[in-house]
Amino acid sequence: DGRLIFVNDEGSRTPDKIEFGKYNGARFNDGRWHLFKINRQGRKISLSVDDRHQEEYTFPRDVQFLAPGEVFLGGSLNSPAATGDLAVPNFNGGMAL
Structure with a gap:
């Protein structure tokens, strides 16, 4: 659907999701x-995309970003299963880091 999704899945509860473009119709799979x-x-x-689409998120507890863990951009090995079906497969676009 072309939206950008941020998912926090700490594994101990239901994942939280922020979806860019959900309310204003913005799409990011436009090439x-x-x-x-x-x-x-x-x-x-x-979080922001193109300095226009801005969202904020507060983690439910203190987090250590120096602790070993995984961060995925553009998907994961099994995005639907890893996020409780919050993120869908088949990213169609480009990404540079």
Whole structure:
């Protein structure tokens, strides 16, 4: 559907989801470059796409980003199973890191 999704899945409860474009119809699978930014202050993170689509998320507990773990961009080995069907497969687009 072309939306960008942020999912926090700590494994101990139902995953949380932020969906960019859900309310304003923005799509990011248009073949153009998009700038994704993430900023963290304590438990709160700010996320933005193209400096226009902005969302905030507060982690339910303190998190250590230095602890070993996995971060996936563009999907995971089994996105539907890993996110309780919050993220769907078949990403169609480009990504540069």
